[in-house]
Amino acid sequence: MLTTQRKAMLLERLSRDGRLVASDLAADLDVSEDTIRRDLNDLAAEGRLVRVHGGALPASPTHVPLARRQLMQTPEKARLGKAGAQLIQRGQVVIVDGGTTHLALVAALPLDLHCTIVTHSPGIAAALEPFQRVEVILFGGRLFRHSMVALGAATVAGYSGLRADLCFLGVTGVHPEAGLTTGDAEEAALKHGMLRAAAEVVVLATPDKIGTVSPWGVAGLDRISRLVTQGDRPNWLPPGVEHSDG
Amino acid sequence: MLTTQRKAMLLERLSRDGRLVASDLAADLDVSEDTIRRDLNDLAAEGRLVRVHGGALPASPTHVPLARRQLMQTPEKARLGKAGAQLIQRGQVVIVDGGTTHLALVAALPLDLHCTIVTHSPGIAAALEPFQRVEVILFGGRLFRHSMVALGAATVAGYSGLRADLCFLGVTGVHPEAGLTTGDAEEAALKHGMLRAAAEVVVLATPDKIGTVSPWGVAGLDRISRLVTQGDRPNWLPPGVEHSDG
DNA sequence: CCGATTCGTGCAATAACATGCAATAATGTG
């Protein structure tokens, strides 16, 4: 049997059965378990499935709807979210970007918080449902699937007409020279608009984003008011930028 | 059974039943209680549930309302959703209103569906994430908390400039004389705009809404193309309106 | 307070894992 053919069969079985068990496959296809393992690792490296102990599971978040992923909060993100939540004061108008870190922020908000939250992320908006005293403004647009946020002229226009107190900005790179960067051009432009619409800008950054650069620039580090990370303050952070350890 | 798969099943049962009992699970899944305990401890360490004596409970009580309501799909609503999903044809532009019934509609869509879905509900938009080939247009506005949809001038303007093939309209009352009604004035106006923006209008209605009236009128029964209910066609349904049993 | 259940820990058996190595087959190159 050809290697490629075997891998195709693995994917076929995976979508049919919803899972793959390495030992069963070795017996079925009459090859060693090592071969199966190698195949599974290859396919996992291509992102076509997710490797687990004993076999593999589907890669696509098919039957894992929003609710599940909302709860998939690492303790790190929860701490970041908690640190961010403490920065919001009663009555403020706050812009909240999309992303799982900001979902953690919402989860850390006190239930009786009284403020206005502006977002272009349907996930953030939906998560704000339990907060009776939070006014939620949602900007629409065409949904950018990768990060599940609304993008488009209407979105940009919405932020350009806004004067907010605080903005929680999500980026995929925080670098001493490249500054704040993200993976999509249009998203970068929108984030720049969000940044300009707020008096203070806070970036919640997990450790994997510190010191890294993504293709599209959003703004320089001196444009943000505070960086929340895990660990000590990076020594390259401009003096005007505050820092907290989440 | 793969360990990862078993843990996923535990989370699924948790969100379905609202609690987990270790001893029951051990018997159900045919593993020792030690294994279940270890699984529960792992998941608790990841913050995905809260460990209690004898089992586990959902992690974030604040978000259970939303999560629960999303998963609280009665078999009736699932059937309605399935019936509605079959009405969508490839390439169409479809308006989908908010509400749990329409969440069931999204859940029933085929994963490879290729169409454009327009909505002003962040929950619907978020639920559409797994559908790679569905273009999602989200209209924004101020979030109306009771039904978790965006309302406002921008929302109305969005629909008024749209020509869609199909519209799934949610109402709280379907009555022979009062027609389609809902509980909020502004929402009623918006729904009227949605109805006018689509060539065909479908109403998915659970039995508790048939024959009831809410304060604010949306449109007469003759303005809809199809009513999907559970059971026989109401004899007062205008002849021009099609009917299906979901 | 007591019995029953549940919990945590250590332990051992088994399964699955990564890694390096060698044999073989397929492919590329002069």
Added chain:
DNA sequence: CACATTATTGCATGTTATTGCACGAATCGG
């Protein structure tokens, strides 16, 4: 064709993960 290179596979090795069991401690419900 001759030869080198690469890909694929199975095997041996040591490591890690998973699981069930045993035992004593902690907890629960009266």
